[in-house]
Amino acid sequence: MLGAFLDKKARRLYVILQNFPCSWNRCTFCPFWLEAAKDYVELDRTNRQIITAVDWAVRRYAVRRVSVYNGGSFFELPLATIQALRDSVRGLQLDIESRPEFVTFESIRDIVQLFRPWRLYVRVGIDSFDESIRNQVLNKGISQHQIDRLVEVRRMCRREWGGRVLFYTYVLFGMQGVDEESVRRSVVELKRRFDGVIAIRYRRYLPRHPPPTPVSNELVEWLRQECVSIDFADSPMWNIRPGKIEIHL
Numbered sequence: 001m002l003g004a005f006l007d008k009k010a011r012r013l014y015v016i017l018q019n020f021p022c023s024w025n026r027c028t029f030c031p032f033w034l035e036a037a038k039d040y041v042e043l044d045r046t047n048r049q050i051i052t053a054v055d056w057a058v059r060r061y062a063v064r065r066v067s068v069y070n071g072g073s074f075f076e077l078p079l080a081t082i083q084a085l086r087d088s089v090r091g092l093q094l095d096i097e098s099r100p101e102f103v104t105f106e107s108i109r110d111i112v113q114l115f116r117p118w119r120l121y122v123r124v125g126i127d128s129f130d131e132s133i134r135n136q137v138l139n140k141g142i143s144q145h146q147i148d149r150l151v152e153v154r155r156m157c158r159r160e161w162g163g164r165v166l167f168y169t170y171v172l173f174g175m176q177g178v179d180e181e182s183v184r185r186s187v188v189e190l191k192r193r194f195d196g197v198i199a200i201r202y203r204r205y206l207p208r209h210p211p212p213t214p215v216s217n218e219l220v221e222w223l224r225q226e227c228v229s230i231d232f233a234d235s236p237m238w239n240i241r242p243g244k245i246e247i248h249l
């Protein structure tokens with residue numbers, strides 16, 4: 001869904017902005033291009049509407065944390081959208097998502113300087129640590145070298161900002177071709193290198209997407225213990241409705 005979703009108890013706002021199709025746009029399971037903008041006019045109109053709601057909600061509910069998604073990388077959003085958002089959420093805890101190739105020490109420094117976040121969570125969809133699963137089954141286009149480089153970026157950020165900038169990675173589970181043992185290995189290896197892992201339950205959107213698989217209770221229990229959180233992809237935020245904006249405040 002595009003829009004905003006408020007968790008009043010946690011005072012956390014989830015914001016799903018519109019973007020152009022992700023520059024990679026080749027992951028085998030990806031549905032996000034379905035909600036992408038056709039042109040800049042559409043994108044600007046959609047995001048202004050969402051950010052107006054964000055601005056109101058941040059003030060009305062004393063929001064502490066804003067998690068921003070845009071069906072790709074935060075760094076691919078137009079500057080005007082980023083600046084408009086900044087005016088509403090500066091100084092709060094901020095989550096952004098990105099493919100690893102956009103994450104450099106300099107790009108993170110820009111975000112820190114622009115948003116002055118109380119804490120910044122940089123979320124990267126590695127999805128599997130196993131290179132053949134990652135690049136053949138999922139077609140992520142993320143080399144091992146890219147992961148090593150990201151580890152180094154995280155080290156530099158740690159030196160500069162300490163625990164104020166955290167790097168989380170996603171690990172996907174419940175999809176054909178992604179066996180449970182590989183999921184456990186991914187979590188273990190990525191936890192060693194980054195600040196935490198968020199496990200994401202695969203959800204199929206199109207017939208040509210890989211089939212989902214059942215998930216054992218043992219794996220779910222293990223993920224609960226090892227991960228920052230598990231997202232079962234069952235909230236309204238995971239509904240794909242091209243052309244619709246939903247505001248749940």
Ligand code: SF4
Nearest residue numbers: 022025026027030072
């Ligand atoms: S990187 Fe993310 S948005 Fe881009 S194609 Fe892959 S899953 Fe989709």
